[in-house]
Amino acid sequence: xxxxxxxxxxxxxxxxxxxxxxxxxxxxxxxxxxxxxxxxxxxxxxxxxxxxxxxxxxxxxxxxxxxxxxxxxxxxxxxxxxxxxxxxxxxxxxxxxxxxxxxxxxxxxxxxxxxxxxxxxxxxxxxxxxxxxxxxxxxxxxxxxxxxxxxxxxxxxxxxxxxxxxxxxxxxxxxxxxxxxxxxxxxxxxxxxxxxxxxxxxxxxxxxxxxxxxxxx
Numbered sequence: 562x563x564x565x566x567x568x569x570x571x572x573x574x575x576x577x578x579x580x581x582x583x584x585x586x587x588x589x590x591x592x593x594x595x596x597x598x599x600x601x602x603x604x605x606x607x608x609x610x611x612x613x614x615x616x617x618x619x620x621x622x623x624x625x626x627x628x629x630x631x632x633x634x635x636x637x638x639x640x641x642x643x644x645x646x647x648x649x650x651x652x653x654x655x656x657x658x659x660x661x662x663x664x665x666x667x668x669x670x671x672x673x674x675x676x677x678x679x680x681x682x683x684x685x686x687x688x689x690x691x692x693x694x695x696x697x698x699x700x701x702x703x704x705x706x707x708x709x710x711x712x713x714x715x716x717x718x719x720x721x722x723x724x725x726x727x728x729x730x731x732x733x734x735x736x737x738x739x740x741x742x743x744x745x746x747x748x749x750x751x752x753x754x755x756x757x758x759x760x761x762x763x764x765x766x767x768x769x770x771x772x773x774x775x776x777x778x
Contacts, residue, residue, distance in 0.1 A: 605717065622774045668708060
């Protein structure tokens, strides 16, 4: 066997090995798929909320990561929206940074109410956090979602109808507040996505191969 033939044979063997590995990975992934019937056997009130909320967390956090820091002060111009202003909070449309900060503060507020402790004040106007730079706001946002997920994980069939008091979506029940948390994040993601589009940026969750969010900044 010539050197060239040995090289071709080696390449064929490597290709066959790689194909075999890919086949095994595909088989393994298929066997790990969970059906609705299987999921329902393990589902809880908490897991239903935290599983669904994962996507909202990805949308908001990935959008915040995607916007360049020099665009964090961007807000749609008044002429673009004529006389439209928020129904509460600032008298003008929020900047992108203010959107991020509002979502983070609200998350901490919702989590506090679920946990029965005093929430931060004035989240509709920015709240008490001094976070200002993109990095500071990303950390604030990341930690706020962690707080919400922890509080959502404590919901069960025994406490889900407990009364919840507080300035953010209260008076309510624990279950009702949980639905508000998901809605609120989705609402502001829609605004953040528009801000990205107005700056020529495709929101990560709308891309063919969405990037992962970062764990640290």
